[in-house]
Structures are given as C-alpha cells and as structure tokens.
Amino acid sequence: MLSSETLRSIPEGRQNNRLSEIIRHRAWVEIDRDAIAYNVKNIKNFLSPQTELMAVVKADAYGHGAIRVAQAALQAGASWLATATLGEGIELREAGISAPILLLGAINTQEEVAAIAHWKLQPTLCNPQQSLIFSETLSELDRTLPVHLKLDTGMSRLGMHWEQALEFVQLVKQLPYLKIASIYSHFATADEPDPTTTKLQHQRFQEAIAQLKSHGIVPPRLHLSNSAATLSDRALHYDLVRVGLALYGLYPAFHLKSTVDLKPVLQVKARITQVKTIPPGTGVSYGHQYISDREIRLAVVGIGYADGVPRNLSNRLQVLIRGQLIPQIGAITMDQLMLDVSSIPDIQVGEVVTLIGRDSDKEISADDWANELGTISWEILCGFKHRLPRVSE
Ligand SMILES: *Cc1c(COP(=O)(O)O)cnc(C)c1O
Numbered sequence: 001m002l003s004s005e006t007l008r009s010i011p012e013g014r015q016n017n018r019l020s021e022i023i024r025h026r027a028w029v030e031i032d033r034d035a036i037a038y039n040v041k042n043i044k045n046f047l048s049p050q051t052e053l054m055a056v057v058k059a060d061a062y063g064h065g066a067i068r069v070a071q072a073a074l075q076a077g078a079s080w081l082a083t084a085t086l087g088e089g090i091e092l093r094e095a096g097i098s099a100p101i102l103l104l105g106a107i108n109t110q111e112e113v114a115a116i117a118h119w120k121l122q123p124t125l126c127n128p129q130q131s132l133i134f135s136e137t138l139s140e141l142d143r144t145l146p147v148h149l150k151l152d153t154g155m156s157r158l159g160m161h162w163e164q165a166l167e168f169v170q171l172v173k174q175l176p177y178l179k180i181a182s183i184y185s186h187f188a189t190a191d192e193p194d195p196t197t198t199k200l201q202h203q204r205f206q207e208a209i210a211q212l213k214s215h216g217i218v219p220p221r222l223h224l225s226n227s228a229a230t231l232s233d234r235a236l237h238y239d240l241v242r243v244g245l246a247l248y249g250l251y252p253a254f255h256l257k258s259t260v261d262l263k264p265v266l267q268v269k270a271r272i273t274q275v276k277t278i279p280p281g282t283g284v285s286y287g288h289q290y291i292s293d294r295e296i297r298l299a300v301v302g303i304g305y306a307d308g309v310p311r312n313l314s315n316r317l318q319v320l321i322r323g324q325l326i327p328q329i330g331a332i333t334m335d336q337l338m339l340d341v342s343s344i345p346d347i348q349v350g351e352v353v354t355l356i357g358r359d360s361d362k363e364i365s366a367d368d369w370a371n372e373l374g375t376i377s378w379e380i381l382c383g384f385k386h387r388l389p390r391v392s393e
Pocket of ligand 1: 056058104186225226227228242243244245246252
C-alpha cells in the first residue's frame with residue numbers, strides 16, 4: 001500500500017494503478033509497518049505496565065518517514081512522540097496526529113514559542129532564560145503550556161546542571177502560563193557494557209529529584225532512558241522511556257541483543273539500469289580506483305551517495321541479488337554505483353538489488369555498513385534521503 005504522502009509527491013496525471021511500479025523504478029526504501037508494531041509491542045511488554053512508551057521520530061523517523069512511523073507506533077501502543085525540531089513537530093500535527101509531542105531541542109525565540117502554542121507541542125526548557133521567554137510570550141497569548149524541564153546529569157549537552165535543579169524548578173513553578181509536565185535527563189554512555197557512568201548519572205538524577213521532594217515538589221513525570229538504557233536496566237524506566245533506534249528494529253549495542261526481540265523495519269532497494277562486459281585492464285568510475293584484472297560482467301545500479309549510500313563504502317560495499325552477495329566496484333557516484341555481477345551471467349536490466357535488507361537466507365543490516373565505516377547505525381539510517389520514495393509493505 002502506498003501512503004498519501006507518497007501519492008502527493010507524484011504529479012496528478014501519473015496517479016494511475018501502476019503507481020507502485022513507477023515508485024519502484026529506480027531506488028526506494030521499503031518500510032515494514034508490521035515490524036514497527038512488532039517492535040513496539042515487544043518493547044512495551046518489556047516495560048512495567050505503568051511505564052509509557054515515547055516513540056522518538058526525529059530526523060524523519062531515522063530516515064523511515066515520520067508520519068507513517070508515528071501512526072504505526074501509536075496504533076501499536078506508544079502514547080507519546082518526540083521530535084528534535086519544531087518543524088518536525090508541525091509536520092506531524094499537519095498530518096492530523098494528535099498525540100502529545102515532546103520537542104527535544106532547545107527553543108530560544110518568541111516566534112518559536114508562538115508556533116509551539118499554536119500547534120500544541122510540548123517544549124523542553126533547559127535554563128531560566130528560555131523559561132522567561134516562554135512565560136512572556138505565553139502571557140501575551142494568554143495560553144498555558146505543558147513544559148518539560150531538562151537536567152544535565154553528565155551528557156554535557158542540553159539541560160540545567162543537576163545541582164541547580166531546585167532553583168530552576170522553583171523558578172519555573174512560580175512563572176505564570178507554564179505547567180511542569182515532566183523532569184528528564186539523558187544518558188551519555190548507556191550503550192556501553194560498563195554501567196559506571198550511567199549509574200553515576202542516575203544517582204545524580206535521583207539526588208536532584210530527592211531534593212525537589214524535600215521541598216514539596218513532586219513532578220508529574222520523570223524520564224531518563226533512550227533505547228540502550230531501556231534495554232539494559234528496568235530501574236531506569238521511570239514513567240516513560242524515549243525509544244528511537246529499537247523502534248526501528250536495531251540494537252544500540254551487541255551485548256543488548258538478548259533482551260527484546262526486534263525486527264528491522266527498513267530495507268533499501270534499487271534496480272539494475274544497464275549491464276555490460278568490460279575487458280581486463282578497464283578502469284571503473286571516477287578516479288579509476290578499480291581496474292579489472294579479468295573480463296567482468298558489470299552492472300550499473302540507480303542509487304548513489306545523494307540517496308544515502310556513503311561514498312566511503314566504495315569498493316567495500318556488498319549487495320544482494322538473487323540471494324547472493326555481490327561486490328560493488330569503483331567509486332560510488334552521486335546517483336549510481338557499479339557492481340561486479342560476473343557470478344550471475346544472465347543478469348537482467350530491471351532486476352532488484354538489495355542494499356540493506358533480506359534476500360533469501362542472507363541479510364545486510366545498517367550495522368554492517370556502520371561497522372565497515374567506523375560509525376553507528378543511527379547515522380546510516382538517517383542518511384537515507386527524501387529522494388528515495390518510502391514504500392510501505
Ligand atoms: C534521540 C534521543 C533519544 C532516542 O535515542 P535512541 O538511542 O535512538 O533510542 C532519546 N532521548 C533524547 C533526548 C534524544 O535526543
């Protein structure tokens with residue numbers, strides 16, 4: 001099934017019953033909605049019943065398409081959404097999604113505050129200055145907004161230093177038009193097997209909350225955990241967990257694979273656009289980084305680094321065709337890449353190449369690319385660009 005998002009990106013006259021063929025003519029991302037539901041349900045089963053699941057759909061749901069992921073996650077049992085930016089939050093509201101949406105990023109201007117109030121989004125406040133901007137703007141608008149206060153317990157990114165939690169919370173409490181909806185923090189090393197730093201951050205959070213309590217302040221909600229913390233320790237779950245990566249079926253670390261069963265949601269596929277034979281000694285692609293040492297059957301594929309296939313994988317990438325691993329050769333270009341398909345002599349133009357995903361008994365995951373490149377799967381996933389149409393199975 002094609003979503004209305006995909007349909008809207010196709011010119012009117014082309015919306016015929018062969019649309020799915022047009023969408024899949026060059027390169028595309030396949031999204032398995034059932035896998036989203038599977039992951040959400042398994043994560044929810046891992047949580048205690050009173051802990052809510054916040055689906056983190058920032059960066060276009062890590063390249064999966066924010067609207068459809070948000071809808072599928074909410075349907076399967078998530079009750080909150082989170083985005084990084086205001087624009088991402090508005091995109092969800094414009095699509096008719098009414099669930100509470102937390103904006104994880106910092107907000108510093110009155111224009112943004114007005115838009116947040118208009119779209120009924122829920123901001124993160126990181127310091128007194130931001131809180132004052134909110135309170136002033138909201139009083140002009142005569143609107144009250146739920147706000148989420150962020151403490152820095154050791155990430156050294158957004159948030160008020162945990163030792164200043166009491167002052168900060170007391171200030172926000174006495175500002176009109178702001179209603180504290182939660183207090184939260186974020187872990188720096190929850191994906192590492194050594195829990196020392198995570199424990200220290202948790203301890204700081206607990207101390208800050210205990211201090212608030214001793215002054216009669218009991219926030220309605222507390223939260224701390226990303227995917228890694230959610231999978232590693234139930235004591236870190238509190239009232240809700242903010243889960244991104246695991247929702248998409250990937251594990252934040254190898255040692256967390258035995259926790260909850262997850263299925264990858266995304267596959268990246270493309271078609272072969274031309275096939276040719278090159279003699280020995282022929283250079284392939286820009287810079288001739290690859291020169292054939294024998295006669296080679298070469299296939300061109302319609303996907304490149306502008307779609308999210310990192311150029312640094314040139315000559316190191318493998319893809320799947322007919323359930324076989326096939327080596328990529330020469331520099332990956334902006335829109336195309338080349339393969340050595342000598343092992344499939346009868347290969348045809350139009351055949352489907354799986355770059356990430358399953359084909360027969362073989363699978364290539366975002367983790368394989370990340371390991372090869374020395375980066376993390378998060379970066380690979382959100383590298384898949386809008387030029388790739390998203391198709392839901
Ligand atoms: C991105 C983000 C998350 C989700 O992280 P994952 O590791 O993908 O689960 C949670 N909390 C905050 C503050 C984030 O920025």
